[in-house]
Amino acid sequence: ETGVTQSPTHLIKTRGQQVTLRCSSQSGHNTVSWYQQALGQGPQFIFQYYREEENGRGNFPPRFSGLQFPNYSSELNVNALELDDSALYLCASSLRPALNTEAFFGQGTRLTVV
Amino acid sequence: DAKTTQPTSMDCAEGRAANLPCNHSTISGNEYVYWYRQIHSQGPQYIIHGLKNNETNEMASLIITEDRKSSTLIRPHATLRDTAVYYCIVRVETGGGNKLTFGTGTQLKVEL
Numbered sequence: 001e002t003g004v005t006q007s008p009t010h011l012i013k014t015r016g017q018q019v020t021l022r023c024s025s026q027s028g029h030n031t032v033s034w035y036q037q038a039l040g041q042g043p044q045f046i047f048q049y050y051r052e053e054e055n056g057r058g059n060f061p062p063r064f065s066g067l068q069f070p071n072y073s074s075e076l077n078v079n080a081l082e083l084d085d086s087a088l089y090l091c092a093s094s095l096r097p098a099l100n101t102e103a104f105f106g107q108g109t110r111l112t113v114v
Numbered sequence: 115d116a117k118t119t120q121p122t123s124m125d126c127a128e129g130r131a132a133n134l135p136c137n138h139s140t141i142s143g144n145e146y147v148y149w150y151r152q153i154h155s156q157g158p159q160y161i162i163h164g165l166k167n168n169e170t171n172e173m174a175s176l177i178i179t180e181d182r183k184s185s186t187l188i189r190p191h192a193t194l195r196d197t198a199v200y201y202c203i204v205r206v207e208t209g210g211g212n213k214l215t216f217g218t219g220t221q222l223k224v225e226l
């Protein structure tokens with residue numbers, strides 16, 4: 001158990017719809033990162049939030065957006081869902097956004113777009 | 115991002131040490147080596163990380179060569195539950211994000 005919780009665990013959406021995924025970070029952690037993991041591949045970095053501000057972004061289109069709240073929990077929003085958005089979405093929290101600070105992952109949300 | 119090279123798969127007998135190699139020949143001086151593992155359909159699990167000195171914790175040991183171009187993760191006394199994909203990652207400063215760049219990892223299979 002890492003103390004990082006994600007909800008929901010599974011979700012099915014229709015192409016064109018919007019989805020919101022939620023992440024509760026480990027106590028005391030102010031940094032949250034989101035990753036997308038397609039089947040058979042390693043996780044790909046979407047973006048990171050530090051103290052409620054976006055602190056880096058991967059190669060994902062603007063329809064992927066996020067928020068971090070004062071309690072450091074976070075949301076990932078995806079608009080205009082496409083079939084290729086079907087993946088495991090992972091949230092990771094860390095004590096701070098530093099190179100030598102480990103990140104702890106939640107169990108992920110499995111999103112299926114039909 | 116500094117690239118890592120790992121074997122696609124490895125086998126290990128239960129009770130023996132699992133030694134997982136990783137090459138990172140383009141690593142820079144301030145970049146850390148991280149190891150995570152992922153058991154099927156679960157979130158990645160942090161194992162260990164290091165800069166240049168060898169590191170040990172309750173899960174594993176990390177041996178980094180003096181030139182830092184390669185490293186080995188040692189999981190002593192492997193059990194069936196250690197069967198997973200093991201990712202070697204060089205963590206870089208990207209001007210924001212300090213992201214973990216996962217490759218395809220090594221599928222370790224621990225057998226009786």
